[in-house]
Amino acid sequence: GAGVSQSPRYKVAKRGQDVALRCDPISGHVSLFWYQQALGQGPEFLTYFQNEAQLDKSGLPSDRFFAERPEGSVSTLKIQRTQQEDSAVYLCASSLARRSYGYTFGSGTRLTVV
């Protein structure tokens, strides 16, 4: 597609529920990033893929967070046993090449844990 597509746009989860957030990057983009954006804050890095390889997951806040990109295109961010502090907008971004940091962001998934 023309841009980075994320689904769902909104997700309400009960505390303790598992959720899966999907990202469809721009076709052919090598690099894919996940960021978490709390209300009124700037995005914070979660994890980075180059093709199917997860090269940096230093920003994942706990072992409840897991991301994958098995075929080097679509990526899924999974959060297990959601907690209220997981409520945020989860942004996906992609770029054509390594070390190309002006990447394109999707509109995000707003997760609300109740």
Next chain:
Amino acid sequence: GESVGLHLPTLSVQEGDNSIINCAYSNSASDYFIWYKQESGKGPQFIIDIRSNMDKRQGQRVTVLLNKTVKHLSLQIAATQPGDSAVYFCAEHRGGSEKLVFGKGTKLTVNP
């Protein structure tokens, strides 16, 4: 800790005025800086970037200035329009990692 901060959380200007949004960064090893614009309900949108070996870069109606001596970055928007109303973030890239570190943002409101 990591921090890319902003001096002012909000900025209100009149349509047609020039806007200046400031950003302080903490890591002198950062080699690349980007300004993003984020409208409500949307992801950040790339505006302009600058490498650390440059002091100034101009785009269409926007200019980014980098002062490495005081670790300060600014975004100047000429002839601000209502469509410029958004939250603006500066972000820095530090060598050795692929991630960007974002500041908290400045909300720009353009009054007609």
